[in-house]
Structures are given as structure tokens and as C-alpha cells.
Amino acid sequence: MNHLLSSSALRPKPLLLPLGLLASIVVGWLTAGHGPVVVGLLIALAVAGPFGLALFRQPRLGIIGLVVYCFLLFILVREVGGIPYGMAVDALLVLTWVAVAFNHERFDWRRLRNDLGLVTLLWLGYNLLELGNPAGASLAGWFQEMRSTALYWSLGVPLAMLLFTRRQDLNLFLVLILGLSVLGALNGLKQQLLGLSPGEQAFLDENTKTHLLWGKLRVFSFYSDAGQFGAAQAHILVVALVLALGPFAKWQRLLLLAAAGLLLVGMLLSGTRGALFALGVGIAVALLISKNIKALVLGGLLALGCFGVLKYTTIGNQNYSIYRLRTALDPQDASLNVRLRNQLALRDYLSSRPFGGGVGSIGNTGIHYNAGQYLATIPPDSYWVKVWAMYGIVGFVLWLGIMLYILGKCCGIVWRIRDKQLKVKLLALTAGFAGSLVCSYGNEVINFMPSALIVYLTWAFVFAGPRLDRPAQQATS
Incomplete structure (x- = not known):
């Protein structure tokens, strides 16, 4: 266990710095060419991963997130623009159904x-x-x-x-x-x-x-x-x-x-x-x-x-x-x-x-x-x-x-x-x-x-x- 926590193990890898610089250059170039859409997409990706994992544990989070998103949708449309944000409503509904199907045994389908x-x-x-x-x-x-x-x-x-x-x-x-x-x-x-x-x-x-x-x-x-x-x-x-x-x-x-x-x-x-x-x-x-x-x-x-x-x-x-x-x-x-x-x-x-x-x-x-x-x-x-x-x-x-x-x-x-x-x-x-x-x-x-x-x-x-x-x-x- 001690060798896993040694200073050499915690030292940054040699490739991390150039990779980080390259990623920054790519993001900056894309942002300059396509505006804040790139930043918005990166933020969305950063949120989508953890949210997707949580959704498959608790599918009800899909509808809760959808309520919030439908209120704030036009902030993205006006302030960021560039992509059809309304399609995220469809995607979130479908993804929630997939999560429900994945956990189908947990639900009482007679309620329908x-x-x-x-x-x-x-x-x-x-x-x-x-x-x-x-x-x-x-x-x-x-x-x-x-x-x-x-x-x-x-x-x-x-x-x-x-x-x-x-x-x-x-x-x-x-x-x-x-x-x-x-x-x-x-x-x-x-x-x-x-x-x-x-x-x-x-x-x-x-x-x-x-x-x-x-x-x-x-x-x-x-x-x-x-x-x-x-x-x-x-x-x-x-x-x-x-x-x-x-x-x-x-x-x-x-x-x-x-x-x-x-x-x-x-x-x-x-x-x-x-x-x-x-x-x-x-x-x-x-x-x-x-x-x-x-x-x-x-x-x-x-x-x-x-x-x-x-x-x-x-x-x-x-x-x-x-x-x-x-x-x-x-x-x-x-x-x-x-x-x-x-x-x-x-x-x-x-x-x-x-x-x-x-x-x-x-x-x-x-x-x-x-x-x-x-x-x-x-x-x-x-x-x-x-x-x-x-x-x-x-x-x-x-x-x-x-x-x-x-x-x-x-x-x-x-x-x-x-x-x-x-x-x-x-x-x-x-x-x-x-x-x-x-x-x-x-x-x-x-x-x-x-x-x-x-x-x-x-x-x-x-x-x-x-x-x-x-x-x-x-x-x-």
C-alpha cells in the first residue's frame, strides 16, 4: 500500500502536460471558430456522464431534470444557440424510458x-x-x-x-x-x-x-x-x-x-x-x-x-x-x-x-x-x-x-x-x-x-x- 502512495506515484506523468496543452489549444481553436457552442457542449458532456449514471439508478431523475430543462431551455437557445436544443427533450424522455426498461422489475406496470x-x-x-x-x-x-x-x-x-x-x-x-x-x-x-x-x-x-x-x-x-x-x-x-x-x-x-x-x-x-x-x-x-x-x-x-x-x-x-x-x-x-x-x-x-x-x-x-x-x-x-x-x-x-x-x-x-x-x-x-x-x-x-x-x-x-x-x-x- 505504501508504494502506491509514494511521491513518485503521485508525481504528474510526463505526457499529461503536453496533452493538457494540446487539449486547451484545440478547445480554444474550436471556440474561436464556433463561438460559445463548444463551451456549452463541453459543459453538457461533463454533466451528461454523471447524470446518465444516476438516471439508470433512479429513473425518476429523468423527469425531474426534464422539468428544470423545459423551464430553462430558451436561455440556451438565445444565449448560446447553434444547435436544436429542443431535441434534448426528446432525448431525455427516450433515455428515461430506457432506464425504466433497464429496471423494469422495480415498477408496477399495472398503474398504466x-x-x-x-x-x-x-x-x-x-x-x-x-x-x-x-x-x-x-x-x-x-x-x-x-x-x-x-x-x-x-x-x-x-x-x-x-x-x-x-x-x-x-x-x-x-x-x-x-x-x-x-x-x-x-x-x-x-x-x-x-x-x-x-x-x-x-x-x-x-x-x-x-x-x-x-x-x-x-x-x-x-x-x-x-x-x-x-x-x-x-x-x-x-x-x-x-x-x-x-x-x-x-x-x-x-x-x-x-x-x-x-x-x-x-x-x-x-x-x-x-x-x-x-x-x-x-x-x-x-x-x-x-x-x-x-x-x-x-x-x-x-x-x-x-x-x-x-x-x-x-x-x-x-x-x-x-x-x-x-x-x-x-x-x-x-x-x-x-x-x-x-x-x-x-x-x-x-x-x-x-x-x-x-x-x-x-x-x-x-x-x-x-x-x-x-x-x-x-x-x-x-x-x-x-x-x-x-x-x-x-x-x-x-x-x-x-x-x-x-x-x-x-x-x-x-x-x-x-x-x-x-x-x-x-x-x-x-x-x-x-x-x-x-x-x-x-x-x-x-x-x-x-x-x-x-x-x-x-x-x-x-x-x-x-x-x-x-x-x-x-x-x-
């Missing part, structure tokens, strides 16, 4: 045998059938769009049902989405008060028409755009508000109220008018299934009062964020009328196409992969409209039916939960999902990260509610 699993397979199957759509949309466009409309859903929901089986997992999920959303609000405040980073400024320069209105910045933080930022902030604001009224310690409720305040500021700074509906619908759903008549009446009166102030007064118009929010209730708003005209044009086009124009035929994917086709020339401005255009009335009815079925089932599950703390947590997630779903009528929200992943994990946790509630049922029996 429920109606959530069935509707997930149903929607994936419809997307596969769309490959034969006679409209002839591009196969590459189908793949790019299907990733967000069906693939992440069909990979993520079963993983969550298998991996997240404890109340501690639910608590961690809530802490992650609340903490990262508050971080997003703080970054939004930084953009408003201190200015933009180089990557953020480059994004604004490319999107001035939509993010700089009347000289006012529509804050987007580290999300894909201001629309997604505002809607996502409203989504988690609903979660924070419901939790803040729950049976938790006083310091926890105060922290949640502070978080709700920051998220409200973030929502307003985004200038996203559809976020108002996410907030209103989310709170309404929470009140309806809370079994608290007093809270329902008082909350309803408060909501009506806020609606009346926005709709019938000009109070607060000197504040741009409030003025922008107020325009969401104006039926004469120019943006609203443009959207309605686009929907009328789509109605005429789709009247003879019950299965739509094909997955990836409209929106950004349509522009890139189906240029020259009619649908690629019309902005959907709404995820509901986008589903209708791509899948036709048949697919839209199927998709909306699935959404409403999942929402109704979630409400029913929450209604029957006995444990008060668990009930409030699942109620908060259900209300947030409802708000995000309705908000998606005005913006593409529920199909963009991080909102999409939050919704998918919400479904898995709420459907697991009865099993998580069993200890409380046994204790009271």
Missing part, C-alpha cells in the same frame, strides 16, 4: 391500466393515422409538430404514472414549478427594470412587431415568447393562490402569497391578454370543486367586481399593463377581429376537409415544411384553431373531448379526496390545468414548454390521487 393511459393511446393513434391524410402535408412537418402535440404527451404521462408514486414526489413537483416560475417572474422584472441580455436583445430585434408595442416592452423572461410567459405565469399563479388558502403552516402560506404576487407582476408585464382567462377560469374551477360555499360566493363576487372594473371603467389605464389587459374584453379590438376573420377563412377551407390539412400544415411548422400550401399562409393565433386546422373537425372533437374528459375526471377525483392537504394540492393543479386549457383558445399555450409538461404531469398526479389518499382513508376507517 387506466383511462388516462387509454386516451393517451387513442390520441397517439389518431396522430399516426394522420400520416395518411389526403391533404398531403410534409412528413418532416408531421414529425416536428407531432412531437409537441402527441409524442411528449404519450411518453411523459406513462413515465410519470410509473415513477411518481409518493406524496414526496408531488411536493417536489410543486416546489419545482413554483420556484422556477418565480425565477421567471424575477427575470422578467430584470428585463423591465435593468434591460436585456445580448441574447434577449437579439430575440427582441427579430420580434419587434409582437414584443415592442407603442414603445413598451412585452416581457418574455426565459420563456419562448411573451404570450407563453404570461399564460404560464397565470397558470402557476392559480396554483399558488389555491395553495395559499390551504391547510398549511402560516409561513408556507405567506411564502405562497408572496410568490403569487410576483407571478401576478410577471403576468401583467408580459402584456398577454389571454392570461386573464387562464386566471379567471382557474380560480372559478377551484371555487366550484372546493366544497366551500362561502369561498365560492365571496370569490364569485370578487371576480365579478374585477371584471366590472376592467370592462366598464378606465381605472388604471395610465398603467400600460392594465390597459393592455383591459383590451382583452373589448369586442372591437383590432387583433380580435383579425383572428375572427382568419377563423372564417379556415371554416370555408376546412368545410370539405373533415380530417384537416395534416399535422404540421399551419403555424411555424407549416411555414417551414409546407410552404406554398394555403394553411401555411394563415396564422392560427390559437391552439384550439391550430388543432382544428391540422386534424379537421373530427380530430378537433376528439381532442377537445379528451381534454374535457380528463378535466372532468380530475375534478371528480379531487372532489372525493379525503386528506385535506392532498386535496388542496390536487385542486391547485386541476385548476391550473383548466386555466391553461381555456387560455389556449387565445394563444398556443398548452402545447409549448414548460406549460405542456406541467399539464401532463398534473394529469398523472391527479389520477394517482386515490392511491395517494389511501393512508388517510385507512386511518379514518
Whole structure:
């Protein structure tokens, strides 16, 4: 043993120094030629090795890491760039499935045998059938769009049902989405008060028409755009508000109220008018299934009062964020009328196409992969409209039916939960999902990260509610 610890054994090998110098020269040369992408890749490789080993020991780390990554994804896109960072979402989901298969004997696969699993397979199957759509949309466009409309859903929901089986997992999920959303609000405040980073400024320069209105910045933080930022902030604001009224310690409720305040500021700074509906619908759903008549009446009166102030007064118009929010209730708003005209044009086009124009035929994917086709020339401005255009009335009815079925089932599950703390947590997630779903009528929200992943994990946790509630049922029996 002593000879292993001798000074000669610890002395650097002669080849290490020249190899180190050569590696430094190569990295420096690559960085000079390709910018910070090289540094980013080296950091990613340094993290990927240990993370991959840990993932095969604890596959749940894959979903935890994915939640964090989906929030911070666009920091890499803007500040580093150079590669398609979105593909890491696909890679992480697939790698997590490989880790699960490697440890298959540790999991109870019967958890996948429920109606959530069935509707997930149903929607994936419809997307596969769309490959034969006679409209002839591009196969590459189908793949790019299907990733967000069906693939992440069909990979993520079963993983969550298998991996997240404890109340501690639910608590961690809530802490992650609340903490990262508050971080997003703080970054939004930084953009408003201190200015933009180089990557953020480059994004604004490319999107001035939509993010700089009347000289006012529509804050987007580290999300894909201001629309997604505002809607996502409203989504988690609903979660924070419901939790803040729950049976938790006083310091926890105060922290949640502070978080709700920051998220409200973030929502307003985004200038996203559809976020108002996410907030209103989310709170309404929470009140309806809370079994608290007093809270329902008082909350309803408060909501009506806020609606009346926005709709019938000009109070607060000197504040741009409030003025922008107020325009969401104006039926004469120019943006609203443009959207309605686009929907009328789509109605005429789709009247003879019950299965739509094909997955990836409209929106950004349509522009890139189906240029020259009619649908690629019309902005959907709404995820509901986008589903209708791509899948036709048949697919839209199927998709909306699935959404409403999942929402109704979630409400029913929450209604029957006995444990008060668990009930409030699942109620908060259900209300947030409802708000995000309705908000998606005005913006593409529920199909963009991080909102999409939050919704998918919400479904898995709420459907697991009865099993998580069993200890409380046994204790009271």
C-alpha cells in the first residue's frame, strides 16, 4: 500500500502536460471558430456522464431534470444557440424510458391500466393515422409538430404514472414549478427594470412587431415568447393562490402569497391578454370543486367586481399593463377581429376537409415544411384553431373531448379526496390545468414548454390521487 502512495506515484506523468496543452489549444481553436457552442457542449458532456449514471439508478431523475430543462431551455437557445436544443427533450424522455426498461422489475406496470393511459393511446393513434391524410402535408412537418402535440404527451404521462408514486414526489413537483416560475417572474422584472441580455436583445430585434408595442416592452423572461410567459405565469399563479388558502403552516402560506404576487407582476408585464382567462377560469374551477360555499360566493363576487372594473371603467389605464389587459374584453379590438376573420377563412377551407390539412400544415411548422400550401399562409393565433386546422373537425372533437374528459375526471377525483392537504394540492393543479386549457383558445399555450409538461404531469398526479389518499382513508376507517 505504501508504494502506491509514494511521491513518485503521485508525481504528474510526463505526457499529461503536453496533452493538457494540446487539449486547451484545440478547445480554444474550436471556440474561436464556433463561438460559445463548444463551451456549452463541453459543459453538457461533463454533466451528461454523471447524470446518465444516476438516471439508470433512479429513473425518476429523468423527469425531474426534464422539468428544470423545459423551464430553462430558451436561455440556451438565445444565449448560446447553434444547435436544436429542443431535441434534448426528446432525448431525455427516450433515455428515461430506457432506464425504466433497464429496471423494469422495480415498477408496477399495472398503474398504466387506466383511462388516462387509454386516451393517451387513442390520441397517439389518431396522430399516426394522420400520416395518411389526403391533404398531403410534409412528413418532416408531421414529425416536428407531432412531437409537441402527441409524442411528449404519450411518453411523459406513462413515465410519470410509473415513477411518481409518493406524496414526496408531488411536493417536489410543486416546489419545482413554483420556484422556477418565480425565477421567471424575477427575470422578467430584470428585463423591465435593468434591460436585456445580448441574447434577449437579439430575440427582441427579430420580434419587434409582437414584443415592442407603442414603445413598451412585452416581457418574455426565459420563456419562448411573451404570450407563453404570461399564460404560464397565470397558470402557476392559480396554483399558488389555491395553495395559499390551504391547510398549511402560516409561513408556507405567506411564502405562497408572496410568490403569487410576483407571478401576478410577471403576468401583467408580459402584456398577454389571454392570461386573464387562464386566471379567471382557474380560480372559478377551484371555487366550484372546493366544497366551500362561502369561498365560492365571496370569490364569485370578487371576480365579478374585477371584471366590472376592467370592462366598464378606465381605472388604471395610465398603467400600460392594465390597459393592455383591459383590451382583452373589448369586442372591437383590432387583433380580435383579425383572428375572427382568419377563423372564417379556415371554416370555408376546412368545410370539405373533415380530417384537416395534416399535422404540421399551419403555424411555424407549416411555414417551414409546407410552404406554398394555403394553411401555411394563415396564422392560427390559437391552439384550439391550430388543432382544428391540422386534424379537421373530427380530430378537433376528439381532442377537445379528451381534454374535457380528463378535466372532468380530475375534478371528480379531487372532489372525493379525503386528506385535506392532498386535496388542496390536487385542486391547485386541476385548476391550473383548466386555466391553461381555456387560455389556449387565445394563444398556443398548452402545447409549448414548460406549460405542456406541467399539464401532463398534473394529469398523472391527479389520477394517482386515490392511491395517494389511501393512508388517510385507512386511518379514518
